[in-house]
Amino acid sequence: MRIVIAEDSVLLRAGLIKLLETSGFEVAAAVGEAEGLLAAVREHRPDAAIVDVRMPPGFTDEGVRAALVMRRETPEVAVLLLSQYVEERYAADLLAAGTTGIGYLLKDRVADVSVFLDALRRVAAGGTALDPEVVSQLLLRRHSDPLDRLTPREKEVLGLMAEGRSNAGIAAALVVSESAVAKHINNIFAKLDLPHAEGDHRRVLAVLRFLDGET
């Protein structure tokens, strides 16, 4: 799997390269700012890009903006954003531009090597990976509309869905059976008035509905 890294800290860039290469990924390019990232992505067409949110020159949200450009220009390239803090506003911007192949994690998560690599693989395969912190921000913030109809447990399940977990993953996280998870998910679909369609698509819609709750 070919990856492009955009991270302005030399130390961390080296660490990421080492991590990815020892784990069997191929690092096509590693750059230090947003312009370089866009160029590298156009040139190498990687499977995924790992992007630091805060990069030169402004050190604010260059990574988010670059990711939005990438969503438009090269939608087939998955984007995994890393940030020192997760802000639901950035997450909302990103997800509004599409919910496939997108991830947004706290930078700290790279320390949990296997969890991080899982998230990266999931994103590269077209899934989502939202940091639990983003999800909890989104959950706490919203108190109105259809989401209110969900039970606390269903909200929990929805949160885990938004993190990008499979039914099995959710069952493991909540220590319940997979069939119980499936039941919860069906309740969520019903309460959110989601039409019947292919399962995964409804999943995405549910997450979207959940993220849209804010506006």
Next chain:
Amino acid sequence: MASISPAQRALAHAPWSPTAWRDTTFVASGVPLQFAGWAVLCAVWPFWAPVDVTPILLVLAGSCALTLRALRPLTRWQRERCWAMLGLYIPPMPGFDDGPAWRVLRGLRTPEVWRVLRYHLVVGPLLAFGGLAAIGAWAGGAILACSAAFPWVLPASSGLSSAAGPRAIQLAVLSVVGVLLVIAAPWIAAGVRHLDTRAAVALLGPDRAEELERRVEDLAEKRASVVDAADLERRRIERDLHDGAQQRLVSLALNLGLARETLTGVPDEAMQVIVEAHEEAKEALTELRNLIRGLHPAVLEDRGLDAALSGIAARVPLEVRLRVEVEPRAASTVEAVAYFVVSEALTNVAKHAKASAVDVAVLRRGDRLLLTVADDGVGGANPAEGTGLTGLARRVRSVDGTFRITSPAGGPTTVTVELPCAL
């Protein structure tokens, strides 16, 4: 202050006292300067007095312009006279003393020029007459005081030399009058000096109210820059921590994580150490992250208060109803204060209030930013005890805001803060 007896006062103004001479020289030196205004105004007329209306008007206008042009040097000399002879400093007036010399002509609309004119053309000349009176008293008094000696000093041929009869009495009276005049002269000089300094301070220096106003403006400006500097410093520290310690720590945790996952054949004790180090590195990261976010969140700069506050609202372990309407955005320093206030208030609520829900509203009303944090907790918050609340109030005051808290025992607690949107 020790009271001064009349005798001491009389001695202080005795004709031979330094005070008397100082006052006299001060008043005497004022006379030519105080007549100078009129002298400039009338300078042309003795040499050329036209009879037609137009030339008269022209000369009149020229004289007036010349007088105005002379105001600035005259004023400067007067101020220097006060400083050199009395140590009295009269500060320059920003609106009057700056800029090109002829700008005074355009200054007729400003109160400064009219005040200065009043000194040089009205008060000054009157004081000059006072000064002349003081000089006259000295000179006349000295001459008269000596009159009793005339019969002996003057040659016998002059009419005054015969010291006999009524003439001797007349001369004695004149001498007494002279002595009295010499005694009175320092008092006259002191009086004129007193009036002159008061007039000079009032008319040649900055107006007291205006000066205070300017000072208030100056101080407000300085405070704003100090507050801005503190805010900037906080951002710099945040940036430094983010670029330095945080990256290093992430990298360290990453390496430890990598070691934990990939190393094989390591003794159990060694692996245990790695695992502990890894966990600790992650905890340190979390702590550092919270610290840095409390300093100045980057999202506040990019996306404003709404985005930044929803971030902290989500971190508080209770229901937060957030309403933010700040359009257009406030100054960045004010945003930082507002962020800090809400963040600190929410921390307090979570720590002490035993509340189940809290309403946070940040609304812009004109050029004010209104913040309310209202919880449904137990109340009883006392700003005198909690350092958190005192810190809040101080930070609010630093940008000229108001801070109010109502927290009766039994609750609920409401914190209301009003901030100016621009510093």
